[in-house]
Amino acid sequence: MGRHIVISTSVDLVRVATEGVVYISSDGNYSTLIQADGGSRILTVQLGQLETLIARQLETDGNVFIRIGKSLIINRNYIHYINIPKQQLVLSDARTFSHTVSASKDALRQLKELIEKE
């Protein structure tokens, strides 16, 4: 069984397997979790707090996630397409879901280099 991320606040708790997370986007003080099952969930924590939480809970296994700029944390296993000029990043399992997100050209250039070295 894969590892899980547990996000607990004073009033609720979210437990999600790492492979169930496609990406997390920032909405100011809040974050939106996009799940592989098609669901989404607003989390009442900031993206930076989630990055800290993932690093602490998963330690080196957390490297499945990549922080991209101020607004995104993505699951590297779902990186499907990168287009730098269009600032486009498509996250997909090539079967059931496909999400297009936007990031800066510099960030996408670094991401492309990172994936090329895998």
Add this chain to the structure above:
Amino acid sequence: MKENKDIPEIRDDEIRVIGDSQSGENKSGRAWWWILAAVVLAAGIVSAVLLVREPGNAADRDEQEQEVVRGFYEQEEMVDSVQSAPAYVEVEEQTISGVPVRIFTPVGGEPSLMIGMPDFEDSTIFFITQAADIRADNMQILGDFVLRGEQIAKGRTKLGWCAIIDGNISIGYDKEPAALQEAILSGGYFFRQYGLIAGGKYVKESSRWKYSSRRRALCLKDGQDFIVETLEAETFPRFSYVLEDLNVDAAIYLVGGDSYAYGRDRDGNRIASGIFDPDVIMDNTSYILWKY
């Protein structure tokens, strides 16, 4: 949940593999460390040169002292600019005709509308509160709604209206206001809600609703816009009579109950009213906001 300050800030042109701090993939950040090191080194060299330099004549010393004085004032001005908010909301509590109310008066800035989750990190927003209602059948905005000149919802179920044209708020009560077309043509804003006061008089549009709830309204008086909310549950008619007693020229209802409103006062302190529940904020939740 507190943020771990061990994780450094990240810019939009950077990426970082989580849980892999040794990967060195934060290349842009690493470059900045090299630049910082170079600047520190250069500063050290300059300081060393100045220390070993012979003292100059009186004119040189005066010039150096003047530079120091100029730097001191610049720094003081910078501190002032941080401490004094360029725009803010004044908060006042009163009891009008036996009803306790809170009055938010925006000072400076400009009003507009927005749809969706507000950016809570946007420090230029100094007051924000929900505007139009959402239809229960299709989750669309109820009534005419114009956002930056684009009409994205239509309907006259409610006759109260608010238009924002060239940064000026107008409030009225009729089926076909000229302000609707004007908002479209000028790239402005428009929404509908229950009319409460028009021409200084109570409008009975909402009077059929007899239940009590915390009420909130956008008001105009002598050209000044402000928001009035009740601290306790009140009926629509009683709320309208309170606004009439406040001698407002026009007033339109805003989403009341526990809907969330927040802002910043003159000292930069965050103020809030209602309950924030992200689960009730929908894609079409609309807000009227003041920002600078």
